[in-house]
Amino acid sequence: MPSKTKLTGRVVFRGDPGYDAARKNWDPHTDRFPKVFVFAQKTQDVSNAIKWARENKVPIRPRSGRHALEVNLSQVNGGIVIDVSEMKKIRLNKKAGTVVVETGNQVGRIAKTLAKQGFIAPFGDSPTVGIGGITLGGGIGPLQRTIGLISDNLLEVEMVDAKGRVMRANKKCNPDLFWASRGGGGGNFGVYTKYKLKTVRAPAKATVFSIVWPWNQFEKVLKKWQVWAPSVDTRLGSELTIGPKKGGNVSMLGMFLGSKTEAVRLLKPITSVGTPTQQTIKLLPYPEVVDFMLAPDPILTQRFSNQFSSGFGRRPFPDRAYKSIREFLEKVEGKDAGFFFLNWGGAIARIAPRDTAFYWRDPKFYVEWNSNWSKKSEAAKNIAVVRETRRKLQPYIVGSYINVPDQGIKHSGPVYYGANYPRLRRVKAKYDPENVFNNPQSIPPARV
Numbered sequence: 001m002p003s004k005t006k007l008t009g010r011v012v013f014r015g016d017p018g019y020d021a022a023r024k025n026w027d028p029h030t031d032r033f034p035k036v037f038v039f040a041q042k043t044q045d046v047s048n049a050i051k052w053a054r055e056n057k058v059p060i061r062p063r064s065g066r067h068a069l070e071v072n073l074s075q076v077n078g079g080i081v082i083d084v085s086e087m088k089k090i091r092l093n094k095k096a097g098t099v100v101v102e103t104g105n106q107v108g109r110i111a112k113t114l115a116k117q118g119f120i121a122p123f124g125d126s127p128t129v130g131i132g133g134i135t136l137g138g139g140i141g142p143l144q145r146t147i148g149l150i151s152d153n154l155l156e157v158e159m160v161d162a163k164g165r166v167m168r169a170n171k172k173c174n175p176d177l178f179w180a181s182r183g184g185g186g187g188n189f190g191v192y193t194k195y196k197l198k199t200v201r202a203p204a205k206a207t208v209f210s211i212v213w214p215w216n217q218f219e220k221v222l223k224k225w226q227v228w229a230p231s232v233d234t235r236l237g238s239e240l241t242i243g244p245k246k247g248g249n250v251s252m253l254g255m256f257l258g259s260k261t262e263a264v265r266l267l268k269p270i271t272s273v274g275t276p277t278q279q280t281i282k283l284l285p286y287p288e289v290v291d292f293m294l295a296p297d298p299i300l301t302q303r304f305s306n307q308f309s310s311g312f313g314r315r316p317f318p319d320r321a322y323k324s325i326r327e328f329l330e331k332v333e334g335k336d337a338g339f340f341f342l343n344w345g346g347a348i349a350r351i352a353p354r355d356t357a358f359y360w361r362d363p364k365f366y367v368e369w370n371s372n373w374s375k376k377s378e379a380a381k382n383i384a385v386v387r388e389t390r391r392k393l394q395p396y397i398v399g400s401y402i403n404v405p406d407q408g409i410k411h412s413g414p415v416y417y418g419a420n421y422p423r424l425r426r427v428k429a430k431y432d433p434e435n436v437f438n439n440p441q442s443i444p445p446a447r448v
Helices: 021-024 043-055 105-117 131-136 175-181 215-228 260-271 286-292 319-329 377-398 412-431
Strands: 010-013 036-039 060-063 078-083 090-093 097-102 154-160 166-170 191-198 205-214 236-242 249-256 278-285 305-313 340-345 365-372
Touching: 010 021, 010 105, 010 278, 021 036, 021 278, 036 043, 043 060, 043 078, 043 154, 043 319, 060 191, 097 105, 097 249, 105 131, 105 286, 154 175, 166 175, 175 260, 175 412, 205 215, 205 260, 205 286, 215 236, 215 319, 215 340, 249 260, 249 278, 249 286, 260 278, 319 340, 319 377, 365 377
Parallel strands: 036 078, 060 078
Antiparallel strands: 010 036, 090 097, 097 191, 154 166, 154 191, 205 249, 205 278, 236 249, 236 340, 305 365, 340 365
16 A cells, blocks of 8 residues: 655655665665655655655664664665655854754864854764754763753753654753653654754853873873863863774864963873873964864765764773773774773763763763774674673773774663663653664563
């Protein structure tokens, strides 16, 4: 029986021109062969796509920035991909200090647009990530200690549910869905189409910094960083990256919402460790700060595949953990492989773990690690080394970040969502009882 609902928007079926371009994700490891891509132009196109998928019994995958880091999350063989990347409106209300953004916007576009108008919009470490995925999973980044996670700045969402109905959720209307949308992860409850975020005035200028050390000093630098970074002034966000032994180095990138003089003083404990080979600390107009922090990302020209894993540290790593980190860095070879740390605390810790779906409020730092490969034959060993490293680091970390998923994690619900997992399952049962929106680690509905 032909379906009652017609697909609308820009529709690309398998075999149509443009299908191969539609299939390319940031990570080639995640590319699949869906039956059809619907590039939604408006909310109604999303609604029609969901209804069509259900009439045709086809699995659904929402996609925003093409940055899914694991397989079968934003594409699925034989399924429908509801791609919202062409929904790009941004409406800033300067008086109210709010912005409404459509879900197809990339983080960099929002941050740069608002910076030019004198406002701060939160961002992570890549300009090309879609605002949709990053917000729903929490949304971490260098501004989080000052203004909180991206999801902490969320005031309202518009979402299309499993029946194709358009819903709003905020503190007063569907408050349980609003709670779940602040850290409960994408692809669980519906397809989100709009986000209303609070925004704050940007300073005229702020300080950025970039420091580089030789690779063999990584232990000293990391030991100091894990003590210094979580307790430094909360206006300072610091990302520490340690590359592979083969061709890598140690680098720290960050920003401080204050003067250069003060930044130099605050950075002293870490800049005086080891022998930095490169050091940049400069005061810039705020729009240039955003450009400095969000360097262009090689989107869709990516030849490398990745396997990531992540967690949170409640206290500095003991010496035993460094042995495992070193072993990992000696084995991996991709130029973008390695360890990444981000300092925690400040505004994140001021929200209670159960007040939003994002549970991991009390750690001192976030950690992720990944391997890279370009030949398919190297995939298995690279995936294995990441998962083996997780097993070794398990005694020293808690949880994992849903936006940096690792399908090697068994019984992943409590790992991603901590004690909020049972409540998320109840919200799922209310808004998607038939589990229409599912993926390999999605939230199953609670059995009533």
